[in-house]
Amino acid sequence: MNIEKAYATGYIVSTDGTKIGYRQLGRGPSLVLMHGGLQASQSLMLLATAMSDEYTVYVPDRRGRGLSGPLGENYSIRRECEDLGALLDKTGAQDVFGLSSGALITLHSALHLPSIRKIALYEPPLSITPVLNKFMPRYEREIAEGKIVSAFITIIKGLGISPLLNLMPRFIMLPFLKLATRYGKEPEGDVPLHELIPTFQDDDFLIRETAETFQTFENVSAKSLIMGGSKSPDYFKVIIGKLAAIMPGARSMEFAGLDHSGPDDGGKPAIVAEELRRFFRA
Known part of the structure; x- marks a missing residue:
């Protein structure tokens, strides 16, 4: 493809x-x-x-x-x-x-x-x-504190959509993802991940509404x-x-x-x- x-x-x-x-x-x-x-x-x-x-x-x-x-x-x-x-x-x-x-x-x-x-x-x-109820408060706190990568990890672990990453400790994930979000190059026209992570709260709003x-x-x-x-x-x-x-x-x-x-x-x-x-x- x-x-x-x-x-x-x-x-x-x-x-x-x-x-x-x-x-x-x-x-x-x-x-x-x-x-x-x-x-x-x-x-x-x-x-x-x-x-x-x-x-x-x-x-x-x-x-x-x-x-x-x-x-x-x-x-x-x-x-x-x-x-x-x-x-x-x-x-x-x-x-x-x-x-x-x-x-x-x-x-x-x-x-x-x-x-x-x-x-x-x-x-x-x-x-x-009630999956979102369990981790959204932590995610929202991390977003408010500017801890974008930590918030991303909270989403991954909270949703449980990646069994492999679910097993990986935060202290291992955090530096790797920080490097990926800081130095990873997106193709022209693509929205970088660090800009998408805060938008998850908008999706949460729709689910609750x-x-x-x-x-x-x-x-x-x-x-x-x-x-x-x-x-x-x-x-x-x-x-x-x-x-x-x-x-x-x-x-x-x-x-x-x-x-x-x-x-x-x-x-x-x-x-x-x-x-x-x-x-x-x-």
Whole structure:
């Protein structure tokens, strides 16, 4: 898969006037990919490339990062859904894939945007499991103290999404990650990790804000595919099972050997792309 495949950039203006930038590549029916927490559009470029021979793929930078404007006043799930809606209006896209918090936004958008035909969700972080409650206070304290790398380690260990790093002591991880974030060079146009780490609190806000909305997902009319990885934490399996049970016509599936990063550039996006093709073609 060619990670250097050229892409164009563009932007739309959302309901509140915020500029939302995106990367675009490929040719064919329009498809939108929504990235998750600690990510920007750069994180889904391998998946976008894998889909681009059949689709015109749009990968927005969610507000507060990259090509897009700031969070703005009254940041909320509604704002995120308005951003996605504006992109759908411009591109004519009816199909959306979302990873993690991007899946949460996609799911809520499907409740309010009738133009959405199909949604594919990869491990949306619904609040029906109390994982974030255990580590967010420490993360927030570290962010406030400017300890960005320590906050990143707190996220990794708190979410439990990397079994190997989970076993590694903090005192070993800290100097290595400090060097990586200080001297690592990002490709032109990519958002550096040290800028993405503080945005995790925005994703946490969305999860908490939507905590009491689970029952509304029985009203999602878009055809839905809910995906996860066999190596992901058990709480994602609980979420996927409950969503599949409440959403009419939803189908769930598990990728053997994949974890929470399965669709992104650090995972195995080609495998996920194969399933997305089958789903969106049907």
